[in-house]
Amino acid sequence: MTSAATTSDTKAQTTARERRERPSTFALILNNRLAAAGLVVLGLIVVTALAAPILPLADPNATDPASRLAPLFSENHLLGTDALGRDMLSRLVWGTRVSLVVGFSASLIAALFGSAIGLTAGYAGGRTDQILMRLIDLMMAFPYILLALAIVAILGPGLVNALYAIAIVNVPFFARNIRGITVGLARREFVDAARLSGKGPLRILWSDILPNVLPTIVITLSTTVGWMILETAGLSFLGLGAQPPQADLGSMLGDGRKVMFTAPTISLVPGLMIFLIVMSINLIGDGIRDALDPRLRSGASARPSFRTRVAKGRETPAGDTGRQPGKASGSVHPPLPAGISPTRGEIDRTETSAAADLPPCGGDARQGRGGSSRSDKDDQSVHPTLAVRGLETQFHIGQSVYRASNGVDLTIRPGECLGLVGESGSGKSVTAMSIMGLVPSPPGVIAGGRIGFKGEDLTDASNARIRQLRGGAVSHVFQDPLATLHPLFSVGDQIVEAIRAHQSLSTREADAKARDLLDLVRVPNAAQRMKALPHELSGGLRQRVSIAMALANDPELIIADEPTTALDVTVQAEVLRLLDGLRRDRNTAVLFITHDFGVVSEIADRVAVMYAGRIVETGPTAEILTRPAHPYTRMLIDCVPVMGEPGRRLDAVPGRPPAVNRLPAGCAFADRCPRVESDCRRGEIPLEEKRGNLEARCLHPLEAGEALSGDVRTAATTSDGTPRHGRSA
């Protein structure tokens, strides 16, 4: 009871917190200091202009030849007088009034007609839409101000005609934006429903579509009002707008120009006023736009940077980054029971010739490992290629800290492949990208831990050193090769670039080497394919290109972040086999990130399972696949389809992982775990050796071969030691 009460309490708190973290649009505009300043300035100007008739101002048109061209701050004339002796302050206020009225009227007219056209075109579709939009396009084919001039030329100079001209040339902006939104809305269910209920098109447009389009109209207005005020003033400045004795800010500026050299303030003051009005409107418009931008609202806008920020004074665990702690002194790679990697066996049968030089992974691989014997690799005297200790990579967003990688240890020796497995959001990619500092900063921060690469702590390394290692000794293969290859450069160019970043070769030599690399990864017609752009290749070929690029400088460690996820199944198998063969031939260490245990079983020697930023279980692949100790691992493995067992449930692990900025005390998996007991929620649970070579972060681990079920004992007996995941061929 009490525990249930507390959970609901915390839930209530979190939603309240979320609400507080998401301020309203108006609050966001006010929060934006510049937008708020714009609002204040514009407000003052508008209020003053509105109050002009009741302000104690001189008659703006009263000439006084005796005191013409009075300077600023003279008696009775704060802003001086113009060439006819008229009071500039009074003229400024009244001129502002005219300019604002004309500018806002033009905006409203443009908004009204533009929106009407946009709504009609978007809703009617078909030929109406085509004709209207062609006309709009044609209007936009004219330089903006030129079209306004042509309209004034037709109608003749004058303030009202200038107003019409500016309104007309702004109609296309509204028509286009509103049409775009309306086209989307017209296909929505609620519009269909309105249509079926017998509403006429005009009523639907008015009561169903217009309310949804209104925000777009407001945004378009906020971005064009400034322009329209500026352009109407411009036409008046040219003498094509306001005609004497009528005056707006533009015509005042134009008049003042005639005495510019003797009394510059007469033209500069109205110009300054135009500038203030337009600037404040633009500031407000930007504020509105930013406030409506969801990316800015959540506060998560990743700034691209060369390298992930490493926090100063971070906590680093004691212990050698070059050596594995003594605990794992036992056999890290026990022999794999026969028949455990049958998928491999299937491939062997179907493609015997290819399999000959591509030995299967796991225990059987020992013979094929080009002379390097198993004992070699297990020997503690061999320094690990990669030794990550206590890695803490966090995202600092607003006031929250997301612990994406929360004290992770990883060890990979030369020639070894470690599979890092977990659901999306478990922190596996962030952990892997932290190694070479490829997590975007901000918001990413490496807050603690060490990243040992051949005994060197990379968190302390200089930027130059990191650059030297990237693509050199440590290379990456990423998930979706269409997104990760540059779309505008040929694949040959991109490989050559990778080579020349680290080797001083001539273009021709690098070119030849790139071709060899493409041959190596079995890209047919390598010489021709060099010139191809990424989008001209198939998914499998693209990923081969990525692998070729990763191999360009004989890396000692390849970090492969879900390299097969974006590919279809047959291509997946080919790419996996290619990677596996290459790392064996070259004794390259591989960190292989995936969410798919099927893939893990084919390539990894050891597996580390991540959950909510922590390693929850690690051990040899065979052991983990057949006899996992952590219930989470068991559930993940149960998600993999098995050939010949079509009836098997394939549900994903029910529930969702906890948010890593609000981790619960104790086991993070407790809420989803069928074996949870009260002690699971009490405190930190260490990663401990459970049996044999398995280490798990669990207080109630599964016994060997035990399945997850309501009744644990029956499940254990039925499975009878036979691994449920066994993929016997």
Next chain:
Amino acid sequence: MTATIARRLLAAIPVLFGLSVIVFLMIALIPGDPATAILGSYATPENVARLNASLGLDKSLPQQYLAWISGVLTGDFGRSYALNRPVIDIVMERFSATLLLAGASLLLATVFGLLAGIVSAVRQFGFADKAITLAVLIGISVPSFWLGLLLILFFAVRIKLFPASGMVAIYGGGGPLDILHHLVLPAITLALVATGVIARLTRTAMLEVLRQDYIRTARAKGLSERRVIFRHAFMAALVSVIPVIGIQAGFVLGGAVYVETVFQWPGIGAMLVNAISQRDILLVQGGVLVVAASYVLFNLLADVCQTLLDPRLK
């Protein structure tokens, strides 16, 4: 490649046709009697009759258009009644000066806009970004006709570094250096808004590109940050900035009206303003047609450049 360019050229033909129809309709749309509007209310009846005949106003609109467009295509834009010269001569004379000014401004705007946008994006939320963002905001809010006056007062009157007006010195001017000297202030004035717009959109495009996976790949290859920014990110961002530069060409050509008036630059913009004030409709018609057509061609050029840069658009 040739096929692509040819296709774009063909696509521009309907647009040019549409433009010519709208420009042609200028005269038909004039409220009241066009001939009186063109010649002024003091025109003699003989002159009005002669103009009506030469404009073919007694015929149907399509017939009038055909007569007009065949004249335009052979370089006959009619006669300016205010200046008593063929429209084509005046327009071409003036247009070359405008092209020089607009071209220089667009060049300035492109170079500085791209640079400012790149710096701003790379230093997002940093001091340089904030400074550039504010400068851009000011730049796109300043009325160019006011900025021109400020520049004249400071650079021409106060420190006498650049001339205040004209395209060549009245006495003994005319060389390229002299023109360049006169070009500096108007070109800067005209470039300001376009620079701001280009900088703003370059920043947005760069930020978008810098978040892409292929930029992470470029960094993971061990490329220098300069190469990542200027080759990998900038080239990709440029694809979406080029159409913006094309649109800015229109704003520069239009904005030339103000700047030419302020600096008395002998371009087509200043000519148009005078022609409108004097109701010299045929001159306005010719000027608008030439500037609008050149804008279409410039956008065509931008389009072709974009296709050359991004082969996926073919």
